[in-house]
Amino acid sequence: MNDTSEHNQHGSRNGVFVLVFLMLCALTAVSFWISRSDLMHDPVRGWGAMLAVSIGKSALVAAFFMHLWWEKAWKYVLTIPAMAIGIVLILSLIPDIGYRMDTYSKDRADSAAVHNNDADNPTIGFYGSEQ
Amino acid sequence: MNHDHHIELEYEPAVPVSRGKLAIWLFLSTEIMFFTALVGTYIVLRFGAPAGSWPSPASVGVVEWIGALNTFVLICSSVAIVFCFESARLDRPAKARNWLLVTMVLGMVFLGIKGYEYNSKFKHGYYPQYPRSIMYDRPNEQYLSGLKENLRIQIADLETAILEQKRAAEGSGTESSSAQPEVASLLRRAPEGDTSAAVDASNLEEKLELLYQVQSGMVNWTERKVGRTDDPLMQQRAIEALTWQINPVFGDSEQVRKYLSDEKDEVSLLIVGQNSALTDLRETLETAQGEIVSFEEADDKGDEYKEAVKLAESTTREITAVELQLRQLESRISALDSFADAEHGINEEFHLQLPMVLPSGNTWANTYFLLTGCHAVHVLFGIFAFLILLPMRLGSARAGVVENVALYWHFVDIVWIFLFPLLYLF
Numbered sequence: 001m002n003d004t005s006e007h008n009q010h011g012s013r014n015g016v017f018v019l020v021f022l023m024l025c026a027l028t029a030v031s032f033w034i035s036r037s038d039l040m041h042d043p044v045r046g047w048g049a050m051l052a053v054s055i056g057k058s059a060l061v062a063a064f065f066m067h068l069w070w071e072k073a074w075k076y077v078l079t080i081p082a083m084a085i086g087i088v089l090i091l092s093l094i095p096d097i098g099y100r101m102d103t104y105s106k107d108r109a110d111s112a113a114v115h116n117n118d119a120d121n122p123t124i125g126f127y128g129s130e131q
Numbered sequence: 132m133n134h135d136h137h138i139e140l141e142y143e144p145a146v147p148v149s150r151g152k153l154a155i156w157l158f159l160s161t162e163i164m165f166f167t168a169l170v171g172t173y174i175v176l177r178f179g180a181p182a183g184s185w186p187s188p189a190s191v192g193v194v195e196w197i198g199a200l201n202t203f204v205l206i207c208s209s210v211a212i213v214f215c216f217e218s219a220r221l222d223r224p225a226k227a228r229n230w231l232l233v234t235m236v237l238g239m240v241f242l243g244i245k246g247y248e249y250n251s252k253f254k255h256g257y258y259p260q261y262p263r264s265i266m267y268d269r270p271n272e273q274y275l276s277g278l279k280e281n282l283r284i285q286i287a288d289l290e291t292a293i294l295e296q297k298r299a300a301e302g303s304g305t306e307s308s309s310a311q312p313e314v315a316s317l318l319r320r321a322p323e324g325d326t327s328a329a330v331d332a333s334n335l336e337e338k339l340e341l342l343y344q345v346q347s348g349m350v351n352w353t354e355r356k357v358g359r360t361d362d363p364l365m366q367q368r369a370i371e372a373l374t375w376q377i378n379p380v381f382g383d384s385e386q387v388r389k390y391l392s393d394e395k396d397e398v399s400l401l402i403v404g405q406n407s408a409l410t411d412l413r414e415t416l417e418t419a420q421g422e423i424v425s426f427e428e429a430d431d432k433g434d435e436y437k438e439a440v441k442l443a444e445s446t447t448r449e450i451t452a453v454e455l456q457l458r459q460l461e462s463r464i465s466a467l468d469s470f471a472d473a474e475h476g477i478n479e480e481f482h483l484q485l486p487m488v489l490p491s492g493n494t495w496a497n498t499y500f501l502l503t504g505c506h507a508v509h510v511l512f513g514i515f516a517f518l519i520l521l522p523m524r525l526g527s528a529r530a531g532v533v534e535n536v537a538l539y540w541h542f543v544d545i546v547w548i549f550l551f552p553l554l555y556l557f
Contacts, residue, residue: 086167
């Protein structure tokens with residue numbers, strides 16, 4: 001079927017769609033499970049895993065529900081540059097925004113409402129731990 | 132030159148799809164850029180915030196299972212529009228219309244659930260406000276003065292509303308209509324506020340009593356406590372205990388409870404001490420007054436008389452001061468007692484919107500409403516498109532249009548696939 005436009009297809013693809021639907025439900029359950037699993041001890045790993053699941057889910061939707069699986073090469077022209085530009089934009093934010101909290105000033109650490117592991121710069125008050 | 136001969140041009144489409152489909156994919160590629168940038172910015176903000184400096188979903192009323200339910204609703208709607216397109220492609224218009232209807236209803240269910248969620252955020256004050264929201268990053272002096280000012284305004288508004296209500300009741304209804312809306316808007320935030328019920332004066336007065344108690348027994352108390360000491364630890368603890376009582380989201384509950392019960396013991400002791408001091412002072416005053424009376428009968432008012440008058444005056448002043456302190460101590464005790472059972476915080480238990488400490492609460496609110504709002508608007512436009520399609524005959528002649536709308540709807544689903552874990556599970 002790969003060589004024809006889908007309007008010429010007359011076969012039923014409903015089986016594929018139901019399968020994708022079930023996989024989407026299962027993957028949603030997986031991300032729910034990750035949020036309560038040991039992976040969240042290192043939040044960045046847990047979040048990374050959840051995002052990977054999301055990328056998988058969106059790939060399923062795009063490939064089958066949006067028929068990209070059966071489309072010709074034009075699909076790459078319209079999707080890959082758009083995604084690449086979006087991703088470059090995000091990456092360029094990381095140095096300034098992503099790392100903004102990596103170094104605290106003394107003043108900031110003193111009144112920060114967050115857990116602070118720095119023994120020389122201890123957080124005071126009750127806000128030593130997150131509830 | 133032969134002009135009679137026309138060149139026959141044969142166009143071959145550059146891409147093997149219809150123009151409509153090409154257009155919708157071009158549109159979707161701009162949407163991909165828009166949402167990748169939007170969602171990506173949120174990811175960078177969220178990943179860059181260390182533990183404890185970003186509101187947990189539970190602390191801002193984000194309920195996981197509601198988000199999961201909405202995810203399921205959207206996935207189902209995506210499947211429904213797939214079947215709608217398949218039916219149209221195979222020229223089964225009746226079936227296609229039914230699937231379209233299912234998709235549209237599911238889209239509306241999604242928006243309904245979203246609206247319910249938004250309402251729960253608005254009720255708690257977890258949203259951006261002008262000139263500033265009631266969410267503060269840190270428990271510090273700025274928070275304390277913000278809380279004080281907010282409380283002053285709330286109390287003034289409430290007093291005015293109660294006054295106007297009384298005036299309206301006296302003026303037997305003719306002018307009451309002008310005061311009603313304001314009163315109703317205040318009642319919405321009052322304990323067990325029921326907007327449909329008739330305006331209930333006792334509710335407003337109860338709320339005012341509560342706010343007075345917070346003002347005298349908590350905010351003013353904390354302010355005095357912070358002002359009296361130079362020890363930053365003592366100052367910090369006093370403010371943090373206050374913020375914890377209002378909204379116990381961050382902080383070590385056990386430590387704060389111990390701090391508060393210690394303070395209660397201390398204040399109780401002080402009350403006993405001040406009461407006995409008051410008794411002593413009153414005795415001194417009585418003696419002095421007796422002396423003054425006895426001297427008044429005599430003609431010669433000597434130095435002893437003057438001393439007695441001086442003593443009476445200074446004792447009266449001291450009594451006033453001790454009585455003031457006693458009132459402050461008692462208002463603290465009564466506030467500690469009244470709010471001791473407010474396990475989920477005063478805001479939650481008494482349906483109040485007092486300024487609270489929620490680190491990065493404003494950044495959270497801005498990104499949450501921007502992301503979910505942009506998505507919800509897309510859902511809304513999808514529903515409009517369905518409404519346009521619904522009266523048409525969705526046979527194979529219209530399969531192309533159905534496919535384009537379906538492509539858009541799937542994209543909206545993909546955006547939600549990312550928003551669900553990012554906003555509900557992180």
